[in-house]
Amino acid sequence: MIKVLKPGVQLTIQDFGRIGYRHLGVSKAGSLDPCAQLIANRLLGNNDNDAVLEVTVGLCELEFNCDTVIAIQGADLQAKLDEQPIYPGWTYAIKNKQVLSFATGRAGLRAYIAVKDGVQCPLIMGSRATDLNACFGGLDGKALSSGDCIPIKPFNGPFIKMGAIAPPQRKIIRLHPSPHAKLLGKTLLHSFTSGKFKASPNSNRMGVRLVNNTDNLMHTHSLPSVAVNPGSIQLPPNGEPIVLLNDGQTTGGYPLLGTVISADLHQFAQFRAADNIEFEYVTLEQAHRAQHKQNAHLHQLSLALNNSNNKK
Incomplete structure (x- = not known):
């Protein structure tokens, strides 16, 4: 599991959110940057919709209580693993008791942390996303607090260190x-x-x-x-x-x-x-056309990852 040492401004568990419930007044919730979630999950060989951690602004610290592999995507919030800088768009092996921390950044607001096999909180209405207004999903329907324990599966198998570029920012x-x-x-x-x-x-x-x-x-x-x-x-x-x-x-x-x-x-x-x-x-x-171009960017990532895995 992952223990929250400092939650920062707003740390939540998210996936792509809840689809098909708006007629009941249920909001979508889910990752505000689904492209970042998708890329981080694909770098780990996860399902696209595996739950991730959404870090807002930064200023949080997480202690891993098992071995795993992570990928970070989204804003560069000056992440460090045991005081060594790590960067968005890459995969990293994590050892038991290592600490992942974030300062903050000047560009971008949210970073996404994917772990191998995803965050393992319960499904509610087909999603693990935290709905902060309705107070359900994620971990007890709230932003994470100091001392909270986030369930994940241990993983210490082989992996390829991979990187990926996010679609460009538009003004x-x-x-x-x-x-x-x-x-x-x-x-x-x-x-x-x-x-x-x-x-x-x-x-x-x-x-x-x-x-x-x-x-x-x-x-x-x-x-x-x-x-x-x-x-x-x-x-x-x-x-x-x-x-x-x-x-x-x-x-x-x-x-x-x-x-x-x-x-x-x-x-x-x-x-x-x-x-x-x-x-x-x-x-x-x-x-x-814009959606097709974005889909093509993500498809190229999948082709590159498949090619790298076939060379193992």
Whole structure:
């Protein structure tokens, strides 16, 4: 198992989350950067959806009480293994009683730790993801605390030290058009796509609040509640958009500026308060091409890993 010595800002157990329960008011939860989870798991030969640890900001320490192998992906939060620096995108052998620690970083916000065979907490609604709002999943439905013990399987078999590059970070986020385009009007939507935003410090796993120095997006529209999903961009009357993420609610009454395309949504796991964010609307065909390009990147990783394993 892994013992939490220091949890840092927010340390949780996540996988791809819960699918098919939004009609019951159950949020998706799960890794905010599923690409990082997937890459880390593939480096270890795990299933893509094996549960991982999501480290937010850093500042945590973990003691391993068995041998295993890990892979880290996502933000570089200056990880160390027994005071020796280790890096995102690589696999590392872990010995019993070794300590993995994180400082913090200047780029990116979340790192993901995969362990061989995944974190072994119970499945709830088909997922091990921690739902912090509903208080279930993961380890007792909460962010991990000092003294918590995370169940994993020991592993001391052979492995190949491997590395992988994550898809590049984007500053211009692509959107599906707004279902409320006529209500909001072309002038407001143009102001949205021509503006530069920063992620507010008042952001979390429910959503990223966006701020800029204008009041061009203020409005007085009121709507009946509609279904929303991760990636939906709500526009409250104060004109500060909210990009809903995995822990966000399932319905909302604010008009929508659009929906982040699936290939770009994971970028919001890594935006820090100082980062500039811009938006552009794209066609469905462009969204499909973007997803195809991301899938091709991940497929190339699988081919490379299979080729390396065949040479053992």
